[in-house]
Amino acid sequence: MSESEPNAGGQLRTLAVRITEDLRARLDVVAQITGRSTTEEIRVALEHWVERTKSDPTILKKAAAIRAEIEREAQTRRNAISAIFGAEEPAEPETEPSPPAGRSSTRRGKTPDGE
Incomplete structure (x- = not known):
């Protein structure tokens, strides 16, 4: 840039x-x-x-630890979904398009259901 x-x-x-x-x-x-x-x-x-x-080597170590934790949490969630739905993927619910990456779907003062 x-x-x-x-x-x-x-x-x-x-x-x-x-x-x-x-x-x-x-x-x-x-x-x-x-x-x-x-x-x-x-x-x-x-x-x-x-x-x-x-x-920075210290920052790189911390980033690797955070990445590993994210992967552990993701695997735990994948395992939970598999336990609920079995080996097949659950059907995708019909939803509105998701907001752009890095942006919250809610606005200040509004709840996810628009109130």
């Missing part, structure tokens, strides 16, 4: 972050020097931090 193409075609989402006045002042100076907005400076900094984090 280039700095000129934030989120490369993905939907932008808002994140509120509380920072000290001193950090905000330093961030504003950096933005002024680079000619980017303060928001863009935050986005660039976060992108760099995430990239650096991906190669």
Whole structure:
């Protein structure tokens, strides 16, 4: 992802972050020097931090442990479904299309049944 193409075609989402006045002042100076907005400076900094984090051995170990736990939980659920329905797959219920990945199907203040 280039700095000129934030989120490369993905939907932008808002994140509120509380920072000290001193950090905000330093961030504003950096933005002024680079000619980017303060928001863009935050986005660039976060992108760099995430990239650096991906190669941190401690983080990689934790990610592997989380992945293994997800797989154990998924297998437990598959086993439960098999125990209920046998070897055959249960019929898919007719439902509305699911929301895009990473998005909740509920809106703030609404329950899944729309109330």
